[in-house]
Amino acid sequence: MAVGVLSLQGSFNEHIAALRKIGVKGVEIRKPEQLQNITALIIPGGESTTMAKLAEYHNLFPALRDFVKMGKPVWGTCAGLIFLANKAIGQKSGGQDLVGGLDCTVNRNFFGGQLQSFETELLVPEIAATEGGPSTFRGVFIRAPAVLEVGPEVQVLAYYSVPSNNSAESKSNSENQLETPVSKERVIVAIKQGNLLGTAFHPELTADTRWHSYFLKMAGVVTEQSSNSIIKEEYFSDNRQQKNDLPIFQW
Template identity: 65%
Template sequence: MAVGVLALQGSYNEHIAALRRIGVKGVEIKKPEQLRGVDSLIIPGGESTTMAKLAELHNLFPALREFVGSGNPVWGTCAGLIFLANKAVGQKTGGQELVGGLDCTVHRNFFGSQLQSFEIELVVPKLAEKEGGTNTCRGVFIRAPAILEVGPNVEVIADLPVSSDQPKVVLPAIDGQEEREFTDDKVIVAIKQGNLLATAFHPELTSDSRWHRYFMAMVEEAKQEATPSEALVKYDVYANDEDVNAIGKRHLDLPIFE
């Protein structure tokens, strides 16, 4: 079965191209009924408020929550991370609707405006352990969020030191806790919880395919854990041999940054 990529706004074409490079077929998801044709989903980066408004317009939130709640593998990058978080701070007036599922608190725009976007080498031994290569990967942060807190069942894959000139961030009073200032010396930028994966940065904008392979390994693991009756109605996530052979002969139509 193909991997769904939420295609309301943002870098969904880049994710589909990244999947194609590793021999996986990605399909655009724009309507609730299209989720029935996939068993995994990528929610791309983009403008989270705009994506939320479009998802609400197309009545996607109930279907997305059901998809996540059913245990299907889902990966959110940047805005997709915000979508998957149970709690979000630093939002625009009125906030935005969330899909939820990840036991974490995310700051919508922790690193600042578009002008504060940056690239940095992230230390990710877990990625190297699973997919080989070096212990670092290139993190492309574009008006990016950050994860401030995680629950006990959340695995931290990568974090990042907080700059000394980082503006003060206040965590609102939630669940009986008093309002307080965030004072940690680092923020989390990649996590995994069960079949949910989230990154605050954009792996689809680099030539490093390990994050997409890592997610596909999660998909394969989820398929193997499915009951026989469930497995009968699922197709192979990988493209056929003809598609894979064509990838090597076709010039990629999207810019990939080394």
């Protein structure tokens, strides 16, 4: 079963490579009729306004909304998360069309511009419980959004805690990430609602394919290559040898 990747702009090639790594075919999607041939869809990170203009040009929005309403699994990363949100703030003049479906409000450019891009370890207990591996995931945030509010049917999968000058307070916050509400010091960066998944960061830019495997299971696509042991061994071997950190975000 093929998984589609919206390929108008952004990191669609990286998603296709990640899918290939775990034995699943990724199909580039640029036209509405192509959605009829896939079982699930990934909307990648990129420049959300540009992606929206291209989607409008190709008349993709009605087909994308129908795809979501049919209950087919859709995962949005970074700009893709903005696409799937019911409401987005911090947009450019005139705003942009949204696909909608996720009962949440996102701030389109919460962390700032390109210079405020960063990497950090996120607590991901749901991913660890389902896919194995450690309780953390290396989140890559590039001109990233953040989720400010969620509805009652939305499951929060990861928070980001803003680093504190008080190391004891920071440690306490980190240990209780999924037990406290969103605030100025804590924002939501990964959510799930029914058939929809959204991450403010870019899992496709890491060697850790657990988020892709998690999404494939949402879509009912499980392959022998996506076993936990292969993912964990390959990722942590690569990660120990290659680590080029971006700055940690500060207020």
